[in-house]
Amino acid sequence: MVQIFKFLLKSSKSPGRAHFRPTFLDNLRLAVRGGHGGNGLPKYGGVGGQGGCVYLVAKEGLTLRKVVQGLKDKRVAASSGEDSSKASIFGRRGLDQKIEVPVGVQVYDDQQKLIADLNEHAATCIVAGGGTGGCTATNFLGRPGENRTVNLDLKLIADVGLVGFPNAGKSTLLKAVSNAKPKIAAYPFTTIRPQIGTIEYSDLRSITVADLPGLIEGAHANFGMGHKFLKHIERTRLLVFMVDIFGFQLSPRHPHRDCLENVYALNKELELYDPSLLEKPSVLLLNKLDKEGAHEIFSKVKPFINDLASGLDQCPEELRPKQVLKFESIVPISAINSSKIPQVKSQLRRTLVRLAEKQFLADEDQVREKLKQRVSLVGPKIT
Ligand SMILES: Nc1nc2c(ncn2[C@@H]2O[C@H](COP(=O)(O)OP(=O)(O)OP(=O)(O)O)[C@@H](O)[C@H]2O)c(=O)[nH]1
Numbered sequence: 001m002v003q004i005f006k007f008l009l010k011s012s013k014s015p016g017r018a019h020f021r022p023t024f025l026d027n028l029r030l031a032v033r034g035g036h037g038g039n040g041l042p043k044y045g046g047v048g049g050q051g052g053c054v055y056l057v058a059k060e061g062l063t064l065r066k067v068v069q070g071l072k073d074k075r076v077a078a079s080s081g082e083d084s085s086k087a088s089i090f091g092r093r094g095l096d097q098k099i100e101v102p103v104g105v106q107v108y109d110d111q112q113k114l115i116a117d118l119n120e121h122a123a124t125c126i127v128a129g130g131g132t133g134g135c136t137a138t139n140f141l142g143r144p145g146e147n148r149t150v151n152l153d154l155k156l157i158a159d160v161g162l163v164g165f166p167n168a169g170k171s172t173l174l175k176a177v178s179n180a181k182p183k184i185a186a187y188p189f190t191t192i193r194p195q196i197g198t199i200e201y202s203d204l205r206s207i208t209v210a211d212l213p214g215l216i217e218g219a220h221a222n223f224g225m226g227h228k229f230l231k232h233i234e235r236t237r238l239l240v241f242m243v244d245i246f247g248f249q250l251s252p253r254h255p256h257r258d259c260l261e262n263v264y265a266l267n268k269e270l271e272l273y274d275p276s277l278l279e280k281p282s283v284l285l286l287n288k289l290d291k292e293g294a295h296e297i298f299s300k301v302k303p304f305i306n307d308l309a310s311g312l313d314q315c316p317e318e319l320r321p322k323q324v325l326k327f328e329s330i331v332p333i334s335a336i337n338s339s340k341i342p343q344v345k346s347q348l349r350r351t352l353v354r355l356a357e358k359q360f361l362a363d364e365d366q367v368r369e370k371l372k373q374r375v376s377l378v379g380p381k382i383t
Pocket residue numbers: 164165166167168169170171172173183184185186187188189190191192212213214215287288289290291333334335336337
C-alpha cells in the first residue's frame with residue numbers, strides 16, 4: 001500500500017510551469033562594504049593594514065542569475081586590514097572580494113549615478129574601497145571601508161537587435177539565421193526574455209543577434225515590461241525592425257494596426273523612450289511575404305515606407321512620431337522560407353561592414369583634427 005502511495009506521489013510531480021521557472025535576470029542590487037583599516041601601533045609608529053576592497057570583474061558567458069547563485073547573500077564585505085603589532089609593524093592588508101559579473105553590466109550607485117560600464121571581458125571596477133590603516137595622521141586609528149549599495153544593470157551587447165511587435169516573426173528569423181533555438185508560436189509574447197544567437201558566415205566571421213520580446217504600444221512608459229526590453233536596444237549597433245506585412249492586433253480590445261501604422265508605432269515608441277535611438281542605423285524587414293495578398297500590400301505601402309515623413313498626416317495622431325526613422329534598407333522577406341535567408345544574412349553583414357567603415361573614417365577624421373590642434377598648440381604657428 002505504502003509503495004502504491006509513494007508511486008502516485010512520484011508520478012504526480014509535473015515539470016515546473018514556465019512562469020514558475022527562474023526568469024531572465026537583468027538587475028541586481030548588492031550591498032558592498034570595504035574592509036576596515038587596521039589600527040597602527042603608536043609606540044613603534046606602526047601602520048595598520050589597509051582594508052580589502054570589493055571589486056567587480058566582467059566575464060564572458062556569465063549570467064546575473066549565476067552571480068546570485070554564487071553569492072551567499074546579497075551582502076559582500078571584504079576583510080579588515082590587520083592591526084600593526086610588535087612582530088609586524090606594517091599590518092597586513094585585508095583580503096579583497098572579487099565578484100565576477102557578466103559582460104555588459106553597468107554599475108550604478110544609490111543616486112543612480114553611473115560608476116562603471118563593464119562592457120568588455122576582464123573590465124574591472126572597485127565598488128567599495130577599503131579603509132586606510134591607522135598611522136600618525138589618523139591618530140593610529142584605522143578608517144572604516146566604503147559601505148554602499150550598488151545596482152548592477154545588465155544590458156545585452158549584440159551587433160543586431162530585433163525589434164517589433166509580438167508575432168511579427170522575430171524568433172522565427174533568429175532561428176533561421178543563427179544557431180539559437182528560440183521558442184516560436186502563433187500567439188503574442190512567445191518570447192519573454194531576450195536571447196542572443198550568432199550568425200556564422202563561411203569565412204568564419206560572425207554577428208550576434210538579440211531577439212527581444214515583442215513591444216506593445218506604451219512600452220516607452222513601461223507598459224508590458226517595456227523598459228526591461230527597450231534598454232537592451234541601446235547597446236546594439238544595428239536595429240532590425242520587423243513588421244508583419246498584414247499588421248498586428250494585440251487583442252480584440254485594441255485597434256488593428258496595419259503594416260505602415262506598425263512602422264510608425266515602433267518609431268514613436270523608440271522616440272518616446274529615447275530619441276537618440278532614432279539616430280541608430282536601422283533596417284526594416286517586412287515579414288510573411290509568402291502569404292496570399294502580401295505582395296499587393298507590399299507594393300502599396302512601399303512608397304510610404306520609403307518616405308515616412310510624407311505619410312505622417314494620414315497616420316493616427318497617437319502613433320505620429322516627431323522625427324521619422326530612416327532605414328538603410330527595406331527588405332521584404334519570409335522568415336519561414338529558407339531560400340530568402342542567405343539574402344537577409346548577407347544584407348545584415350553588408351550593412352554592418354558599411355557602418356564600421358563609416359565609423360572608421362569618422363574616427364580617423366577626429367584623430368586628424370586632434371593632431372592638427374596639438375601641432376598648432378605646440379609647434380610653430382602655420383599661417
Ligand atoms: N506565414 C508565415 N508565418 C510566419 C513567418 N514568420 C513567422 N511566422 C509565424 O508567425 C508566428 C509568430 O512567430 P514568432 O517568431 O514566434 O514571432 P515573434 O515576433 O518572435 O513573437 P513574440 O515572441 O511574441 O514577440 C508563428 O506562428 C510563426 O510560425 C513567415 O514568414 N510566414
